[in-house]
Amino acid sequence: MSKKLPRRDVVIVGFGWTGAIMAEQLTAEGLDVVALERGVWRDTSTDYAVTNAQDEVRYRYRDELFEVLSRESLTFRNNTSQDALPMRMLGSFLPGTNVGGSGVHWNGQTWRFLPSDFQARTHNEERYGPLPEDMTVQDWGITYDELEPYYTQFEDICGIAGKAGNLNGEIQEGGNPFEGRRSSEYPNPPMEMVLAPKLFAKAASELGHNPFPGPSANMSQPYTNPLGVQLGPCTYCGFCEKYACGNYSKATAATTILPVLMRRDNFELRTQAMVLRVLKTGDGRMADGVEYITPEGEVYHQPADIVILAAYITHNVHLMLVSDIGEPYDPRSGEGVVGKNYAYQVTSGVSVFFDKDVHINPYVGAGALGMVIDEFNGDNFDHTGLGFIGGGYIATWQTNGRPMETHRVPEGTPKFGAGWKQAVRDNYNHSLGIGTHGAVMSYRGNYLDLDPTYKDAYGRPLMRMTFDFGDNEMKMSNFLTDRAVEIARAMNGREIRVARRTRPYSIVPYQSTHNTGGTIMGDNPRDSVINKYQQSWDLPNLFLTGAGAFPQNAGYNPTGTVGALAYHTANAIRTQYLRSPGPLVQA
Amino acid sequence: MHLTRRALLTGASLIALSSTALARTYIGGVPWEPEAANPPQVFDPSARFFTSGERDFVTAAVDRLIPEDEFASASQAGVVTFLENQLSGAYGRGDIYYMHAPFSRGEPSQGYQERAPAILYRQAIADIAARLQADKNKTFQELSEEEQDQFLLDLSNGDVELEHVDAKTFFDTFWQDTQLGFFGDPVHGGNRDMVSWRMVGFPGARYDYRPYIDHNGRELNFEPISVAGAISQGGKS
Numbered sequence: 094m095s096k097k098l099p100r101r102d103v104v105i106v107g108f109g110w111t112g113a114i115m116a117e118q119l120t121a122e123g124l125d126v127v128a129l130e131r132g133v134w135r136d137t138s139t140d141y142a143v144t145n146a147q148d149e150v151r152y153r154y155r156d157e158l159f160e161v162l163s164r165e166s167l168t169f170r171n172n173t174s175q176d177a178l179p180m181r182m183l184g185s186f187l188p189g190t191n192v193g194g195s196g197v198h199w200n201g202q203t204w205r206f207l208p209s210d211f212q213a214r215t216h217n218e219e220r221y222g223p224l225p226e227d228m229t230v231q232d233w234g235i236t237y238d239e240l241e242p243y244y245t246q247f248e249d250i251c252g253i254a255g256k257a258g259n260l261n262g263e264i265q266e267g268g269n270p271f272e273g274r275r276s277s278e279y280p281n282p283p284m285e286m287v288l289a290p291k292l293f294a295k296a297a298s299e300l301g302h303n304p305f306p307g308p309s310a311n312m313s314q315p316y317t318n319p320l321g322v323q324l325g326p327c328t329y330c331g332f333c334e335k336y337a338c339g340n341y342s343k344a345t346a347a348t349t350i351l352p353v354l355m356r357r358d359n360f361e362l363r364t365q366a367m368v369l370r371v372l373k374t375g376d377g378r379m380a381d382g383v384e385y386i387t388p389e390g391e392v393y394h395q396p397a398d399i400v401i402l403a404a405y406i407t408h409n410v411h412l413m414l415v416s417d418i419g420e421p422y423d424p425r426s427g428e429g430v431v432g433k434n435y436a437y438q439v440t441s442g443v444s445v446f447f448d449k450d451v452h453i454n455p456y457v458g459a460g461a462l463g464m465v466i467d468e469f470n471g472d473n474f475d476h477t478g479l480g481f482i483g484g485g486y487i488a489t490w491q492t493n494g495r496p497m498e499t500h501r502v503p504e505g506t507p508k509f510g511a512g513w514k515q516a517v518r519d520n521y522n523h524s525l526g527i528g529t530h531g532a533v534m535s536y537r538g539n540y541l542d543l544d545p546t547y548k549d550a551y552g553r554p555l556m557r558m559t560f561d562f563g564d565n566e567m568k569m570s571n572f573l574t575d576r577a578v579e580i581a582r583a584m585n586g587r588e589i590r591v592a593r594r595t596r597p598y599s600i601v602p603y604q605s606t607h608n609t610g611g612t613i614m615g616d617n618p619r620d621s622v623i624n625k626y627q628q629s630w631d632l633p634n635l636f637l638t639g640a641g642a643f644p645q646n647a648g649y650n651p652t653g654t655v656g657a658l659a660y661h662t663a664n665a666i667r668t669q670y671l672r673s674p675g676p677l678v679q680a
Numbered sequence: 681m682h683l684t685r686r687a688l689l690t691g692a693s694l695i696a697l698s699s700t701a702l703a704r705t706y707i708g709g710v711p712w713e714p715e716a717a718n719p720p721q722v723f724d725p726s727a728r729f730f731t732s733g734e735r736d737f738v739t740a741a742v743d744r745l746i747p748e749d750e751f752a753s754a755s756q757a758g759v760v761t762f763l764e765n766q767l768s769g770a771y772g773r774g775d776i777y778y779m780h781a782p783f784s785r786g787e788p789s790q791g792y793q794e795r796a797p798a799i800l801y802r803q804a805i806a807d808i809a810a811r812l813q814a815d816k817n818k819t820f821q822e823l824s825e826e827e828q829d830q831f832l833l834d835l836s837n838g839d840v841e842l843e844h845v846d847a848k849t850f851f852d853t854f855w856q857d858t859q860l861g862f863f864g865d866p867v868h869g870g871n872r873d874m875v876s877w878r879m880v881g882f883p884g885a886r887y888d889y890r891p892y893i894d895h896n897g898r899e900l901n902f903e904p905i906s907v908a909g910a911i912s913q914g915g916k917s
């Protein structure tokens with residue numbers, strides 16, 4: 094039996110990037126908000142001190158900031174003919190588990206999707222004809238223009254460093270000429286580049302591409318955001334993604350929102366509060382709050398008028414499934430929506446090796462320090478005859494020279510032993526990487542449901558992930574890799590090494606924490622879980638934030654769009670829902 | 681003499697632990713506490729996981745994986761001490777991993793499906809000894825260097841049949857942990873005197889490279905430093 098607590102206006106499940114955004118927005122509206130976070134409070138000054146945050150063993154390889162699988166994990170298989178097995182150790186993706194969530198240890202590559210990405214089905218079918226039968230790509234039910242002000246809002250909160258390529262329809266020199274219309278310049282100028290991205294940009298320009306600085310949440314100068322919170326300049330420490338910033342230089346919930354939010358009397362944060370399920374009212378038509386458990390084993394019922402799931406996509410989908418909200422997706426019939434259209438990111442890389450007189454000094458880096466080309470993203474190029482839709486960006490990000498994680502060796506190097514050791518020594522400081530970052534379309538057979546066998550520490554079934562890359566992704570990724578090889582050759586190094594992405598998708602090597610879908614957005618309840626305000630079609634006082642909304646993934650990192658959608662939702666709650674609580678879009 | 685803040689660090693870590701043990705509520709401010717800190721955990725030189733027979737195997741094997749040249753071998757760099765610490769602690773126990781039954785071997789794409797790393801190591805080392813005894817009537821240490829290398833290569837390809845564990849999973853885990861001991865911060869017991877960092881030219885736990893952003897390809901030559909505050913003594917590799 095759970096203890097029932099006093100009712101609140103809003104309960105937020107998960108206090109990461111979007112949980113903090115929603116809490117700040119709704120407390121500003123005067124609502125009484127409580128956030129429940131399964132992890133603990135962390136302070137920059139005490140927990141991420143600049144003198145000891147740079148520890149590969151502790152953070153990257155022993156997972157100090159990542160989620161704890163002994164509490165809850167998921168099972169995985171490539172297709173329905175296999176038995177799913179539990180993810181026993183983290184690998185392919187690394188979600189966070191404390192205040193700030195995955196946003197604590199993200200890179201900060203902060204993108205907008207292309208206008209055509211939001212119309213993926215209509216746009217591609219109009220231009221190239223019908224999509225393959227098993228491809229379940231959908232339009233989002235929201236347009237780029239609707240989201241534009243909220244992209245700006247998120248970028249201003251973060252202090253994104255970048256160069257506009259399209260200001261109110263005018264193409265700008267030095268920015269991304271393919272991006273959608275921006276209403277204003279980035280709040281900070283681009284980061285100053287180190288050698289490797291400069292070499293990339295020079296080679297890409299020679300090939301006729303338009304390289305530009307990647308939009309970065311690592312501060313290029315001191316910055317005070319619209320909430321009055323101050324960030325310091327990035328010191329290029331090279332312990333950025335998978336690590337927390339000790340310098341208050343990476344935009345995270347803690348460095349942009351919490352100093353203001355935590356002082357508000359109408360906000361309360363409870364840590365080590367693991368939410369087990371969403372509760373429904375007796376008639377099953379509204380969410381009645383949530384049930385959570387503390388480390389002492391006490392179970393509470395926190396009732397609230399509005400429930401917001403901000404627990405990261407995988408946990409949002411799991412909570413929907415274990416709470417029996419909406420119809421679970423069935424890949425055989427194609428019916429049902431919860432768990433539908435799970436997607437991811439397809440990446441590949443090319444290494445370039447230089448002679449010993451070129452010192453790349455890879456440790457002078459930052460999570461979002463890089464030069465990018467966007468010629469082959471989305472529908473920025475003609476796909477006629479190519480046999481695939483979508484695309485991705487190609488970049489040299491100089492993120493780190495952490496020697497365990499980043500020691501490139503040329504083709505033909507022995508796996509271990511004297512030859513390997515010599516190759517590491519000869520190439521560590523004389524090589525760089527080019528990465529491709531591609532879209533993943535959605536398919537009938539890629540989905541999330543509950544596992545029939547494995548349970549978590551609370552007795553709930555684990556979520557089961559069934560996923561593989563499709564033919565579209567393989568062709569597209571190979572195409573992008575070929576373009577990256579051309580750029581690599583044009584850098585005139587000593588030699589190159591190509592690492593293509595192969596099938597089957599493996600849950601072992603880290604690829605990206607860009608999981609998407611499962612609680613997808615759309616314009617009607619038959620093929621989506623939420624409307625464009627991220628409001629559940631089933632329970633109108635339930636809202637979901639995060640990349641679960643993406644009907645398929647685009648060729649960019651997700652968080653710019655995740656942040657924009659959160660502000661868009663907050664605005665709809667503030668200006669529409671509070672006035673007349675109920676569905677914001679009629680089904 | 682290495683400068684170290686170990687005494688200070690271990691004292692403070694007790695406070696950090698006790699302050700986060702229970703569920704907490706925060707209202708009306710940022711809950712910053714003076715003197716609370718979450719410093720690195722310093723390795724214990726006396727930690728033991730391996731029996732002496734196991735240690736002989738591990739020492740021989742890591743020194744084939746990372747042999748001595750002008751720079752230290754894995755065991756000379758402290759990798760065995762690192763492994764003793766890791767396997768006798770949270771990592772070995774698999775505290776944060778999903779370790780519930782049923783266990784079965786799936787596809788490589790489904791990842792690690794063995795029991796906790798300490799169990800995997802113990803079982804694999806015994807299985808390897810039994811395999812070599814049956815096939816060659818020798819211990820790993822009694823093989824020639826070429827035979828040792830070939831055996832490790834076969835393990836890495838999954839071409840050795842071990843009785844209880846998956847050979848490739850063991851190799852991958854062992855090789856990753858060996859590299860981690862070699863490249864990781866010395867605070868964990870390996871990478872003695874930051875030998876691997878000096879070998880490749882990695883400056884260690886520095887955090888401000890702003891004066892070097894426009895290095896333009898020149899050599900920077902930093903002496904590495906560790907999160908424990910120690911500075912490399914240069915000296916012998």
Ligand SMILES: Cc1cc2nc3c(=O)[nH]c(=O)nc-3n(C[C@H](O)[C@H](O)[C@H](O)COP(=O)(O)OP(=O)(O)OC[C@H]3O[C@@H](n4cnc5c(N)ncnc54)[C@H](O)[C@@H]3O)c2cc1C
Nearest residue numbers: 107109110111131194195196200201202368404639650652
């Ligand atoms: C290494 C890494 C690099 C990345 N780099 C980039 C990048 O460069 N660009 C980009 O766009 N994106 C990047 N991302 C992704 C980015 O971090 C996420 O998109 C973003 O944090 C998602 O925000 P969220 O609010 O949905 O989830 P999160 O920020 O993860 O917050 C979710 C919170 O919910 C909590 N929670 C989960 N379940 C429960 C429960 N049952 N009860 C209570 N609390 C719960 C979690 O502990 C967590 O604090 C990266 C991620 C990682 C891990």
Ligand code: SF4
Nearest residue numbers: 327328330333338459
């Ligand atoms: S690279 Fe910059 S933003 Fe990233 S952790 Fe270091 S100082 Fe912070």
